[in-house]
Amino acid sequence: MYIAAAMTTDPMCLHPEMSLRQVRDLISGKSFRHFPVTDAAGRLVGMVSDRDLRSAFPSTALNPTVRQDQLERLEQVRVESIMSRPPIALPRDATLDDALLLFDRHSIGALPVVDHDARIVGIITVRDVLGAYRRLFGIGGAGSSLVEVLDDGRPRLMSRIASALDACGIICTRLVRADTADGPGSGLGTTYARVLTYNIHAVHEALRAAGLETVQRKPELPPP
Amino acid sequence: MSDDRTLDHATWGGHPETRERVIAVRERLRTGALAPSLIEEHPLAVGWETILAAHDEEYLLRFEEAALSGREWFDHRDNQIGEASYQAALLAAGAGPTAIDLIEAGRSPLAFCAVRPPGHHAERSKALGFCFLNNAVIAARHWQKAHGRRRVLVFDFDAHHGNGIQHAFEADPDVLYVSLHEHPSFSFPGTGYAEETGTGPGAGATLNIPLLPGARDSDALEALEARVDPAVRAFRPEAIVVAAGFDGHLLDDMSGLGYSTDLFRRFGLAVSRWAADLAGGRILTLLEGGYHLGALGDGVEQYLLGLIGATANPLDPPLAKGETGGFNDGKSH
Numbered sequence A: 001m002y003i004a005a006a007m008t009t010d011p012m013c014l015h016p017e018m019s020l021r022q023v024r025d026l027i028s029g030k031s032f033r034h035f036p037v038t039d040a041a042g043r044l045v046g047m048v049s050d051r052d053l054r055s056a057f058p059s060t061a062l063n064p065t066v067r068q069d070q071l072e073r074l075e076q077v078r079v080e081s082i083m084s085r086p087p088i089a090l091p092r093d094a095t096l097d098d099a100l101l102l103f104d105r106h107s108i109g110a111l112p113v114v115d116h117d118a119r120i121v122g123i124i125t126v127r128d129v130l131g132a133y134r135r136l137f138g139i140g141g142a143g144s145s146l147v148e149v150l151d152d153g154r155p156r157l158m159s160r161i162a163s164a165l166d167a168c169g170i171i172c173t174r175l176v177r178a179d180t181a182d183g184p185g186s187g188l189g190t191t192y193a194r195v196l197t198y199n200i201h202a203v204h205e206a207l208r209a210a211g212l213e214t215v216q217r218k219p220e221l222p223p224p
Numbered sequence B: 001m002s003d004d005r006t007l008d009h010a011t012w013g014g015h016p017e018t019r020e021r022v023i024a025v026r027e028r029l030r031t032g033a034l035a036p037s038l039i040e041e042h043p044l045a046v047g048w049e050t051i052l053a054a055h056d057e058e059y060l061l062r063f064e065e066a067a068l069s070g071r072e073w074f075d076h077r078d079n080q081i082g083e084a085s086y087q088a089a090l091l092a093a094g095a096g097p098t099a100i101d102l103i104e105a106g107r108s109p110l111a112f113c114a115v116r117p118p119g120h121h122a123e124r125s126k127a128l129g130f131c132f133l134n135n136a137v138i139a140a141r142h143w144q145k146a147h148g149r150r151r152v153l154v155f156d157f158d159a160h161h162g163n164g165i166q167h168a169f170e171a172d173p174d175v176l177y178v179s180l181h182e183h184p185s186f187s188f189p190g191t192g193y194a195e196e197t198g199t200g201p202g203a204g205a206t207l208n209i210p211l212l213p214g215a216r217d218s219d220a221l222e223a224l225e226a227r228v229d230p231a232v233r234a235f236r237p238e239a240i241v242v243a244a245g246f247d248g249h250l251l252d253d254m255s256g257l258g259y260s261t262d263l264f265r266r267f268g269l270a271v272s273r274w275a276a277d278l279a280g281g282r283i284l285t286l287l288e289g290g291y292h293l294g295a296l297g298d299g300v301e302q303y304l305l306g307l308i309g310a311t312a313n314p315l316d317p318p319l320a321k322g323e324t325g326g327f328n329d330g331k332s333h
Helices: A020-027 A050-056 A064-073 A096-106 A126-137 A157-167 A200-209 B004-008 B019-031 B057-068 B085-104 B135-147 B163-169 B217-235 B261-278 B293-308
Strands: A034-038 A044-049 A110-114 A120-125 A145-150 A172-178 A190-195 B076-080 B110-113 B152-156 B175-182 B206-211 B239-244 B283-287
Touching: A020 A050, A034 A120, A044 A050, A044 A110, A096 A110, A096 A126, A120 A126, A145 A200, A157 A172, A157 A190, A157 A200, A190 A200, B004 B019, B004 B085, B019 B283, B019 B293, B057 B085, B085 B110, B085 B135, B085 B283, B110 B293, B135 B152, B135 B163, B135 B239, B135 B283, B152 B163, B152 B217, B163 B175, B163 B206, B175 B217, B206 B217, B217 B261, B239 B261, B261 B283, B261 B293, B283 B293
Parallel strands: B110 B283, B152 B175, B152 B239, B175 B206, B239 B283
Antiparallel strands: A034 A044, A110 A120, A145 A190, A172 A190
């Protein structure tokens, strides 16, 4: 649940006094989109995004002579004049939830990660966080199925699900409870069990034998 | 194409993948509408060279060892095994190449392999979802290597995504893998999202069509017509391998799909049209899932009737404009 495993360490950094011309040469051919700006001691002083850079560069729609002229002027423009500051940063021991909430609140694409002395140690992007939550929820790997169990209003729903599956030797890797109805036909709420088995018939049987109501969205049989 | 020795692959304790599945299919074909045109053949066990196109040697040795040493399951408790399972899997994997050799020799234009264990979940070095050897991957590679049919379509209508087939071919532009299955957010094995479309040189040669739980014939047919048919025609396969699973049927509780038996006839009809128009009639079909014995027997029979065009309903809309439909005379190869 910590960002350390999901972030990129040793990111490419810019310096405040670099000219945009130098930046252009430095990042040419690279696919990074967010650049921490650090001082001589490696401390974070700002952030520059590829969007900031694009706005500072002359448009390709310009007359070639005018554009060339403006490109040459970029020699005079320093990183510090376009960077955002004070930068929003995460400490290196931040959690994925910290990152998610900050991304959500500030509508930004990447966050620098710093140590106690504000020295840059990494960068984490929205995509990194998505990937980390994907792994956390077990999405996309081969070998699992998701089973929906309806909330029957009785206590200990999660433990009853876990025990029923455990008793039948069915490996359950996640139990996620949605407090609100999810999808057609749901009532009080739904609990999703991610099970590592193809034998979904056995899973429904095990849960039903324990008095739990599972959801199967099979259409009704046509009348005989 | 079937063999009694594949029945010896033992499962127990209410396991859905039983020997009765193959028995049900054979009984239906031997006594039903197709009985007069049925020719029964036996597979040769797959050769080492052929199988190595799909699996690692270390994995095969590990599988053989597990079966012969009396282990009860392999890689996962789902994958029950007995002493005869390794040999059964070699025969199931050999059915495709044996049938392909017959097809190419002009013996029989349509081959249906009623074999088990199934194959489409098996990965290169991992058994998964009752599958040990990937019968469809082995067959497609055999078609390419032994007979020079370079462009192969693998059409998978099992209710579950064929992760093993996709992973074998996702970087290969010469094999188009098309799968119609219950949505991976809910269903085993949790792969086969629409956004998985192939990698590297194989980009665009994987087509996944996830259907939400509760989907019916109309949902599958709409996808078949609007998405699958144009993709197959643009790809122009020289041979077609069908991974045929019948667990999308309304009566089969291993999926949330609600297919009727007639949909399997429509799948057969679509395949026969592609084969006739594009692939010189070369079709190999391998049994994958299907766990409700009655629905399985009915489904296989209807699929095959669709394949030979015998019961083509004049009301069936054509899958593409200007084609004649039906199956060619099988002499084109």
